Amino acid sequence: MYRRAEVVGCTGQEMQVDSHTMTQRENDKALDPVRRRLLQLLAANGSNLRTASLAMGRNAVYLHQFIKRGTPKVLGEDDREILAEHLGCRPDLLRHDRRIRRAAHAKPPPPSGPYSAPKGYSAVPEADLRRAAAAGDLEEANEAWLFCDPLVRCESRAKPGDLWMIPVDGDSMEPVLASGDRILIDVSRTVPVRPGIFVIWDGMGLVAKRIEHVPLSDPPKVVLKSLNPAYDSHECLAEEIRVVGRPSGSPEGYRVVGGSP
Template identity: 55%
Template sequence: MDLDPVRLRLLQLVQEQKTDLKNLSLAIGRNAAYLHQFVFRGTPKILAEDVRQALAEHLAVEEDELRHSQIPTRKPRSPNQRDDVGLALPDGFLPVSEIDVRASAGYGAVHDGLEETKATWLFPDAVVRYEFRAQPSDLRMITITGDSMEPLLSSGDRILIDTSQKVPVPPGIFVIWDGMGLVTKRIEHIPHSDPPTVVIRSINPEYQTYERTADEINIIGRVIWAAKQF
């Protein structure tokens, strides 16, 4: 689902205050999955007044920031963001947006209209449709930061994600929102787990493996291609 301004603001506050949706849910007297379901599954559709008041008090913000009746204006486009309308594409090529991950990481989501395009990549039509087996509108390019996936992926490498692939079967490398931020990890579903649980691994052995239930993460998409720096 597309995230509305209230949900986006809530995720921004979560990151700013270095907490997560699970602990915030518990802090306001709700079950651990309450805010995850609100943000990513649309249940409930809007925050009840008592929940909104509790969140505002706990996060030390004005209650109106979390009120659905007041929709903030969209962030203005950056000066270097181009309007591609009217530009002709070379025959046999399809455009893929490279997005500023810093604009998405705070929200843990990649959605049209809620991301900032920093560049456009052109891929051969046959590669997209027959090798990637993807629709161009589902593809996004982002830049890796950090060393948790070294030596496979290094800081500065670019990865292509298919946002239509959100189920970790078979296991693979995914971009996910893990409750604290947008991360790239190897994800594997634990068979017969109840509730459904995934193992989240880094390739760099200096980083710990951890587990999350399906309700605690939001899978943005599967990594299907990478461009490495040498």
């Protein structure tokens, strides 16, 4: 909504432009520090949201959605490194303190409940796939898993705040992953630079698939593969999928908790 142009020597069009500039500044102030810093770095380097998104190997509106819509909520580690290289800055300048926020309706952890990890341990939340948001955002179930800190540091090769436990449903990734298994995923690893197993949002739900890039494809394409030969692989545009995270640790350690013996 624009103010009326009642200032002497100022036309209505000039007032509209000035009002729009003020509104934009107010909107920028409402952003968190990382998003404001990103806009400043883009301006300082003569870049823009579209150019930077494409430089990251993402679709053209990826960073626009990150800034304006809050999707994704935070940038993954691989995204930060690629974007920092484009902007000529340190990756940690694009890092949030928390990666994934708890769902707004989730109960706060009780003082001595499953989320209160004793000293030397880290609590890893389990995702409730039934309540997974439309964009693939993870929401916590009323459970958490305790892992000793040396195990997290040495075996998972991830920070505790980046880890989620994901239940497996279905047999498309057998024999590596079976229905009923649970896997640890690192939500900071969202760019499939190298082929491997990732948890993705395919538009209908969270699924685990092996992702491989199609060489020399333009626009970039990937192949989503199931390890079970009974399931077909399919090719799609890279921008059509959203990578939620990558199983943490070595392939042999993907399966954290088995299903039926």
